Amino acid sequence: MKSKILLLLLLAGLSAACAESFVSVPIPFNEEKAADFSASQDVFFIDFICDVPEAGFDAEAEIRRTFAEEIPFAIDKKIVLLEPDHWAMIRSILRRYRLNIDIQYEDSVFFRNIFKAHPRRLFFTGKLKLEIKRMGVVKETRDEMGNKKNAYETVQLWEMEMKVFLIDGDKAKILRQETYSEKLEPGSETTAQFNFNSMFAKMTAKLTAALQPRKVLQERYILAK
Amino acid sequence: MKKIIFLTICVVLLSACAVNRYRSDFEFANKLAKEGLWQEAYYRWQKAMTADGGSAALHNNLAVALESLGRYEEAEREYQLALKLAPANSKIQSNYNLFKKNQRKDANEK
Numbered sequence: 027m028k029s030k031i032l033l034l035l036l037l038a039g040l041s042a043a044c045a046e047s048f049v050s051v052p053i054p055f056n057e058e059k060a061a062d063f064s065a066s067q068d069v070f071f072i073d074f075i076c077d078v079p080e081a082g083f084d085a086e087a088e089i090r091r092t093f094a095e096e097i098p099f100a101i102d103k104k105i106v107l108l109e110p111d112h113w114a115m116i117r118s119i120l121r122r123y124r125l126n127i128d129i130q131y132e133d134s135v136f137f138r139n140i141f142k143a144h145p146r147r148l149f150f151t152g153k154l155k156l157e158i159k160r161m162g163v164v165k166e167t168r169d170e171m172g173n174k175k176n177a178y179e180t181v182q183l184w185e186m187e188m189k190v191f192l193i194d195g196d197k198a199k200i201l202r203q204e205t206y207s208e209k210l211e212p213g214s215e216t217t218a219q220f221n222f223n224s225m226f227a228k229m230t231a232k233l234t235a236a237l238q239p240r241k242v243l244q245e246r247y248i249l250a251k
Numbered sequence: 252m253k254k255i256i257f258l259t260i261c262v263v264l265l266s267a268c269a270v271n272r273y274r275s276d277f278e279f280a281n282k283l284a285k286e287g288l289w290q291e292a293y294y295r296w297q298k299a300m301t302a303d304g305g306s307a308a309l310h311n312n313l314a315v316a317l318e319s320l321g322r323y324e325e326a327e328r329e330y331q332l333a334l335k336l337a338p339a340n341s342k343i344q345s346n347y348n349l350f351k352k353n354q355r356k357d358a359n360e361k
Binding site for chain 2: 048049051052053054055244245246247248249250251
């Protein structure tokens with residue numbers, strides 16, 4: 027009996043001694059920033075190429091406002107609106123014919139001239155496409171008697187896609203490219219401006235998050251003996 | 252004879268105190284690390300190192316603290332010391348492999 031107890035005690039002691047004793051802990055790392063905004067003399071915003079249907083709202087003004095008033099908080103730097111000569115005309119042509127094709131900034135004479143005129147600067151620009159589709163849906167309603175019935179209705183479906191480019195002017199190189207898309211089935215009482223702003227605000231939130239340096243965690247083991 | 256016994260007792264007591272001190276600093280540092288208080292944990296492990304001279308676990312933990320504080324050169328030195336003392340320890344090896352991977356990534360980005 028005594029020897030069995032001793033054996034058990036010995037085994038318990040051995041297993042305790044052999045048991046690995048460690049704890050997994052997360053350690054923080056700073057992920058790479060989108061760009062070194064502090065090193066840039068200025069950050070410019072050049073109007074987006076927008077393909078937006080006429081629906082009684084000003085998309086371009088909202089985009090401009092966002093880049094002038096909201097994005098600076100994400101990058102900790104003021105953003106200056108830049109209106110290059112002829113850009114309004116070029117945008118209207120591109121909007122109509124070439125919105126699906128991305129501009130090759132390093133090969134574009136127009137952009138190279140802008141970059142040359144503003145050395146040591148970063149540029150935000152991009153494009154935005156909004157489609158308002160009409161869809162037929164079957165909705166369940168109730169009649170005066172409270173009985174369920176199916177009714178055919180037409181609703182709107184808003185589909186928006188945005189591409190944002192952050193360009194290093196000196197190298198004419200895209201430092202960061204972000205693509206976002208949103209869908210919205212607006213309520214019957216909301217205005218077009220409200221619908222646009224709420225979709226654009228969601229995209230802005232994603233862009234803001236993408237521009238800020240994020241902390242990532244990695245696992246390490248600390249040993250307890 | 253009495254003096255020798257007295258001195259022996261003193262030595263034993265002092266070494267017991269040192270071991271105790273080492274254990275308390277070491278364990279307290281581990282707790283701090285779990286809370287993410289790396290600067291404080293580093294300080295405690297350093298104190299434990301003075302008392303103990305350095306075990307593989309201690310070098311490993313110091314390396315992790317230094318890594319999280321962004322002191323990569325010192326971290327590498329500590330990882331290497333830890334691996335020298337316990338080359339078969341899979342946890343230290345895993346930590347070191349991840350550390351080296353980050354270093355390579357940083358070098359490529361530069």
